[in-house]
Amino acid sequence: MSARPATAAVSSPAVESAAVESADPCCAAPLPVLGRDVTVPLVTGGEVTYAALDYAASAPALQRVWDDVAAYAPYYGSVHRGAGYLSQLSTDLFENSRTTVAEFLDCRPGDQIVFTRSTTDSLNLLAQTLPADCQVFVFETEHHASLLPWRDARVTYLNAPRTPEQAVETLERALADRDPYGPALVCVTGASNVTGELWPVRELAAAAHAHGARIVLDAAQLAPHHPVSVRELDVDWIAFSGHKLYAPFGSGVLAGRADWLQEAEPYLAGGGASKKVARRSDGGVDVEWHTTAARHEAGSPNVIGVYSIASACKALTEAGFDALVERERHLIAKVREGLAGVPAVRVLSLFGDDAPRVGVISFVVDGWNSSHFAAALSAEYGIGVRDGLFCAHPLVRTLLGSDPQDPGECGAPEAEPGERSLNAIRVSFGAGTPDEHVDRFVRAVRELVADGAKWQYRTEAGRCVPAV
8 A cells, every 4th residue: 555545535436336326316326324234223123224314413424434544544653753654654644635625625725724623623723813802703593613612702692694685784784883893703604503504605705804804614514515615605714524524523624714823822732733842041941833734733633534534525526516415405305395294393494495405404393392202213213313402502492482591401401201392303414315214204203293102201311211
């Protein structure tokens, strides 16, 4: 295995086959993912193939990614720290992965790609680089990863808009009214992790720049479903996570303008971030920090995590986003049409039924505790969904029409089966989802609403579970 083949994702027959089938979007095949043949037990007896419909939390790893990582694993070595062959190969792979991600995001010359642990880590890193007196503008609709990192800045929280146009108007008014007029940053999602709705990123970026502000895009839910171009969207930074992009846990990306990153103190102090360290005559230490992405990548990097992101970027690009998007629209239509046929179901939305969206749909069911409903989907049908507030508490409370001060947690609240709870159910899917999983989900919703659960459930540690 030479250094060059290791740094370029190895050809995968499974992905190539899926890409060929994708030539006709109506017949596009789901991409092979790990766990697609896993079976799980049902409380009513027997086993069934697990339907993973919680992609918005963590998408299953692509088989292509796993194969690429397995091919590299025997050659694992330290990065930027060794003269040996394996260290040099790993360094080459690590830095070529940076190039792959830059190409995937269509970055501008001079943009930096910083590897992090996750979207949350990326946005916390950016928060540490803000200039003094920077004001941050963020909608209440954001995931907590982009709602909460700005603790040391002056933050203006904007109310949830009800149309894309209202989002732009709300931002423009807030930016025009800011005082004093100084550095400002807008943080916005590309696709909601609650409703799946696409946000008008390009228009928001234009509004931000017209008022002298910069903008960072939380692309955690957008990048796995749609092509994302830094140039076309004209955003200053993009953040996303590997574990939502069909790569294993523990890796993320912050990509974009270099100046704030170069001017700020390193996110972490240590080896790798430091270019030169020397003792002073007074006994202290002088440090010269790197001005490259290494400035914020102290410590031994997650080489396998970084390579897995690069592999996923290549796999999605080779499969063809046009075909992936069309297939996902087909699945979205199936779910929405199926839920629309159940009067007890209310789908949550900010922008309305016609808003473009990715494969993320949240809903509530009249007469059901959402935790109870999700537990029944799992225990009786082998379907994995998410229930709760989805780490977007203000947004879900707004969509449910509750008081912002009402209690609620990311997990299931303390409510017995049948009791009303302040949470919702989320079904999410993507490039690896077969039609059967979606069909089973729709059928299960109809049966549970019409006939009720077949099993008894109880609350244990705040979560609804089958009674045994």
